[in-house]
Amino acid sequence: MAEKPTSILMLSLGGTIAMTSGRDAGVVPTLTAEQLIAAVPGLADTGIDVHVHTFRQLPGASLEFDDLTALAALIADRTTTGGIDGVVVTQGTDTIEETAYLLDLLHTGDAPVVVTGAMRNPTIAGADGPANVLAAIRTAGSPTARGLGTLVVLADEIHAAGQVRKTHSTSGGTFRSPNTGPLGHVVEGTVRLLARPLHxxxxxxxxxxxxxxxxxxxxxxxxxxxxLTGAHGLDGLVVAGLGVGHVPRHLVEKLAALATRIPVVLASRTGAGPVLASTYGFPGSESDLQRRGLVGAGFLDPYKARILLWTLLAADAGPDSIAAAFAAAGGTGDPTRWPWPTPSQQPEMQHA
Structure with missing residues (x-):
C-alpha cells in the first residue's frame, strides 16, 4: 500500500510576492494562490501534495488583527480535521515579523505553519517569490519542523517567529534573528535544523x-x-525605551500614572538584547520604571511585545498573568509559569 503523500495547504494573503503592474504607476497585489503556485519550479519533484486558497489580496501594511485571527481559525480547522500536514502562508514582508508571531501564539497544533513572501515582485528580474515558496513548502512538509509552531522562511533560512525581524527595507536578506540567529537552512532541498526554538x-x-x-x-x-496623551484611549501600551529600557525623567510620572490604569510594557528600541531589571537606578531607569508598575519585555522587541500584549488582553489576562507571560516569552523568567498549558515542553534552544 502506497504511503500517503504529505499534504500542504498554501494560503495567500497578497503582498509583494503576489503583485503585478497596476493601472497607475507601481505594482499591486493581484495574483491568486493558484497563480503563485504555478510559478514555482521543481514543485513536482518534492512529492508534496499542495492545496491552495486565496485568503486575502492585500499589501502587508493593510492586514488587520481580524484577518489574522480568522486565518488562525482556518489553519486550526484544516490541520485538525482536514487532513493537512502543514501550512504555508504567503504575504507582504512589511508585517511578517508581527503576523508570524501572532500566528505562533494562536497555533496550538503540531503541524508546521511557515510564513514567507518576497522582496522582489514578479515583474522584475530576480524575483525571489517562487524560490521562497518552494523552500517554505519543503519546510512545512518536513517531519523535523513538526511541533515548532510558526516559522518564517525566506532566502533558504528558517527563523523562529518569535525571534525574526525585518532589518532592511529592500535587501533580499532582510530577515534576521538578532538574538539567536536562524534555526536552520534549506540545503539542496532538505531542511537542516541547527537549533530548536524556546518553549x-x-x-x-x-x-x-x-x-x-x-x-x-x-x-x-x-x-x-x-x-502620550493619546494613550488614554488604549487598553495597553508598549514603550520602546532607550538602550536597556530607559526614558527621560520627564516621562516617568506620566508612564507611572498610565501603569495604574492599563498594562504598560517596557521594551528596548534597539531591536536586540534584553530590557534589564536592576542595573541602573536613576529616575527613568529600567529598575525605576519597573518599580512603578511597568512590565519588562525581556528579549522581546517592541513589535513582538505589542503582539503578545494584544493577545494576552484579548484573552482577558490579568496583571499577574501578563507579568508571568512576559517573563516567560521574554526569556527572563520561568517558562513553566506561562498562564496556559503549553502544547509541548521543549528545552530552551537545543543546538544540533
Missing part, C-alpha cells in the same frame, strides 16, 4: 473575549511626552 507558548483561541487597542510608543531624545 512553545500559545494562547488558546477560545479564551479570546475582546478586541483590545494596544499602542506602541517609541521614546526619543528630548521627549516631552506630548504624544
Amino acid at each position: 512553545r507558548m500559545t494562547v488558546p483561541m477560545e479564551t479570546a473575549t475582546r478586541v483590545p487597542r494596544v499602542g506602541l510608543y517609541t521614546v526619543t531624545l528630548g521627549d516631552d511626552g506630548l504624544l
